[in-house]
Amino acid sequence: MYRIRCLMDTVIMLAYVSVIMCHETCTHLQYPQLQHGEQITNDSYLVFDDLYPLQCVKTCISSFVCHAFDYNVRTGTCSLYRRPSGDYVTGENLNYVIGDVADWPRSLAGSCVYHTCPVNALCSAISSSRYVCDVVGCLGTGDKTNTLSGDPAVFQVGYELGDVCKEGYYANTTVVCQHDGNWTAFTCLRLPSNCAELQSCNTSYRDGEYWLYHSDQGTVKRMKIFCYNMTTLNAKDYVTLPYFNFASRSRYVYSNYSTCTTVLADPDTIADHKLGDTEYLKVQLRRSKLRIARGDTTFANYTHKTFYGTAGDANIFVNTTCPALGQFRIDLRNTSFTVNRTSEWILHLSPWSVMENITFSSNNQIVDGLCGGARKPNKPGGCRSSNVFFEINNHYQPDLKSAVIPRCVMN
Ligand SMILES: *[C@@H]1O[C@H](CO)[C@@H](O)[C@H](O)[C@H]1NC(C)=O
Ligand SMILES: *[C@@H]1O[C@H](CO)[C@@H](O)[C@H](O)[C@H]1NC(C)=O
Ligand SMILES: *[C@@H]1O[C@H](CO)[C@@H](O)[C@H](O)[C@H]1NC(C)=O
Numbered sequence: 001m002y003r004i005r006c007l008m009d010t011v012i013m014l015a016y017v018s019v020i021m022c023h024e025t026c027t028h029l030q031y032p033q034l035q036h037g038e039q040i041t042n043d044s045y046l047v048f049d050d051l052y053p054l055q056c057v058k059t060c061i062s063s064f065v066c067h068a069f070d071y072n073v074r075t076g077t078c079s080l081y082r083r084p085s086g087d088y089v090t091g092e093n094l095n096y097v098i099g100d101v102a103d104w105p106r107s108l109a110g111s112c113v114y115h116t117c118p119v120n121a122l123c124s125a126i127s128s129s130r131y132v133c134d135v136v137g138c139l140g141t142g143d144k145t146n147t148l149s150g151d152p153a154v155f156q157v158g159y160e161l162g163d164v165c166k167e168g169y170y171a172n173t174t175v176v177c178q179h180d181g182n183w184t185a186f187t188c189l190r191l192p193s194n195c196a197e198l199q200s201c202n203t204s205y206r207d208g209e210y211w212l213y214h215s216d217q218g219t220v221k222r223m224k225i226f227c228y229n230m231t232t233l234n235a236k237d238y239v240t241l242p243y244f245n246f247a248s249r250s251r252y253v254y255s256n257y258s259t260c261t262t263v264l265a266d267p268d269t270i271a272d273h274k275l276g277d278t279e280y281l282k283v284q285l286r287r288s289k290l291r292i293a294r295g296d297t298t299f300a301n302y303t304h305k306t307f308y309g310t311a312g313d314a315n316i317f318v319n320t321t322c323p324a325l326g327q328f329r330i331d332l333r334n335t336s337f338t339v340n341r342t343s344e345w346i347l348h349l350s351p352w353s354v355m356e357n358i359t360f361s362s363n364n365q366i367v368d369g370l371c372g373g374a375r376k377p378n379k380p381g382g383c384r385s386s387n388v389f390f391e392i393n394n395h396y397q398p399d400l401k402s403a404v405i406p407r408c409v410m411n
């Protein structure tokens with residue numbers, strides 16, 4: 001965008017070169033103010049291509065905040081810096097020269113000597129007493145301020161910003177630096193909170209692990225969700241469970257309640273009481289409230305299905321001190337979740353049932369339950385959760401790379 005008016009520039013350059021030539025014989029780059037064979041390795045705030053060396057000097061003088069520059073003698077790339085070159089890290093590079101504006105006569109800038117152009121504009125002298133400010137870029141927004149101590153960055157016209165919204169949100173449009181020095185107007189929209197929203201965000205997403213965003217008391221928190229049935233109108237949300245999660249109605253029964261001796265139940269009892277273990281590899285999360293669909297066994301294996309967070313056995317717990325044999329374990333390690341402590345366990349209605357122990361690990365990631373008892377005739381007893389709620393784990397999240405951050409199709 002920025003092209004120095006050639007004629008005027010040539011005049012200024014010639015004038016300046018002739019001044020220098022009065023003192024010494026110099027060729028194109030042999031100004032004593034330039035430090036040869038070195039480059040500034042810090043990020044510059046503004047870059048121009050295809051400039052002559054003196055144009056680079058003059059450009060730096062014409063920018064309100066420029067103190068130093070480096071210049072690639074092969075490509076004509078001129079990079080501007082806010083501080084004297086001595087404040088920066090430099091590296092050897094035969095294609096570069098470094099200069100500081102303090103070493104050059106400011107008169108090189110003509111009427112721009114005492115300009116008040118804003119940081120994102122360059123001064124351009126139009127007569128011996130007048131100048132104009134040419135906008136060359138936009139000031140940094142969001143976290144795109146790659147400069148020191150809060151200095152705003154200057155991004156050149158046409159620069160496209162990446163993520164301008166905070167985590168969990170995306171911009172409604174591509175944000176580009178406009179010619180007037182303003183960024184494209186945009187609003188931040190929330191990323192999907194469930195798999196159905198993910199489907200409408202980008203119809204090309206298939207079954208897999210995604211980062212979705214749960215709204216919780218005004219903040220938006222990331223959660224790793226397995227989206228399933230994404231090619232149907234019935235997309236469902238699951239949590240993949242890397243650790244062992246199971247629910248059992250024990251296949252063992254007491255043969256003697258005074259000695260607490262157990263035996264494997266006979267096939268009829270196993271069939272009648274539907275005894276056996278269910279291992280859950282994923283559990284279904286209902287939308288919005290992080291409530292578990294306890295009966296969903298799409299990703300479970302079992303001979304007789306036992307609901308998630310449920311345990312029982314076929315024993316009759318009256319006048320005995322023998323422990324319950326049914327167990328369940330909810331183990332949310334390596335997931336985005338912990339168990340919400342408002343989740344409650346209740347006994348199945350039966351005089352023979354017992355709920356021995358429900359224990360939460362200190363960080364609420366693991367819940368172990370020990371329950372037993374039968375509901376006659378031929379009905380499993382023990383305990384069940386009235387509702388299992390998860391909540392977002394504020395102290396742990398799986399590896400960011402283990403799931404896809406949605407990219408929504410913009411209108
Ligand atoms: C230049 O970069 C170095 C390391 O990359 C950093 O320590 C130093 O503070 C930077 N200097 C300035 C002036 O930005
Ligand atoms: C650019 O931004 C400035 C300052 O915010 C504002 O005054 C001006 O109207 C904007 N220009 C356009 C074309 O939106
Ligand atoms: C994006 O949001 C801004 C601000 O609300 C609005 O002016 C602009 O028209 C929107 N752009 C698109 C492409 O929807």
Ligand SMILES: *[C@@H]1O[C@H](CO)[C@@H](O)[C@H](O)[C@H]1NC(C)=O
Binds near residue numbers: 229232234236298
């Ligand atoms: C997944 O989609 C298939 C085909 O539409 C359907 O039979 C099945 O019940 C769905 N599963 C779930 C868990 O919704």
Ligand SMILES: *[C@@H]1O[C@H](CO)[C@@H](O)[C@H](O)[C@H]1NC(C)=O
Binds near residue numbers: 242243
């Ligand atoms: C759990 O995550 C840790 C890293 O955070 C990893 O080392 C470990 O193997 C994972 N365990 C399982 C069972 O996936």
Ligand SMILES: *[C@@H]1O[C@H](CO)[C@@H](O)[C@H](O)[C@H]1NC(C)=O
Binds near residue numbers: 256257258259
């Ligand atoms: C249970 O065990 C006790 C102690 O060994 C024994 O006295 C009793 O006869 C046993 N009862 C049955 C029903 O086997």
Ligand SMILES: *[C@@H]1O[C@H](CO)[C@@H](O)[C@H](O)[C@H]1NC(C)=O
Binds near residue numbers: 278301302
């Ligand atoms: C359940 O299925 C998984 C995967 O097919 C397998 O690794 C696991 O051993 C099975 N568990 C049980 C209890 O059958």
Ligand SMILES: *[C@@H]1O[C@H](CO)[C@@H](O)[C@H](O)[C@H]1NC(C)=O
Binds near residue numbers: 319
């Ligand atoms: C349990 O023990 C109590 C007191 O010993 C007794 O009254 C009751 O009948 C016993 N119940 C059964 C079912 O054995």
Ligand SMILES: *[C@@H]1O[C@H](CO)[C@@H](O)[C@H](O)[C@H]1NC(C)=O
Binds near residue numbers: 359
């Ligand atoms: C419940 O479980 C905890 C931890 O496993 C254990 O310390 C406690 O003794 C158990 N309580 C009962 C009544 O079994």
Ligand SMILES: *[C@@H]1O[C@H](CO)[C@@H](O)[C@H](O)[C@H]1NC(C)=O
Binds near residue numbers: 289340342389390391
């Ligand atoms: C725990 O579950 C209850 C009941 O659904 C809910 O009101 C509460 O907000 C949940 N807590 C968190 C931290 O998610």
Ligand SMILES: *[C@@H]1O[C@H](CO)[C@@H](O)[C@H](O)[C@H]1NC(C)=O
Binds near residue numbers: 202203204205408409
């Ligand atoms: C939609 O998702 C596909 C594949 O996952 C991705 O390649 C594409 O870039 C996304 N579309 C947009 C507009 O982000």
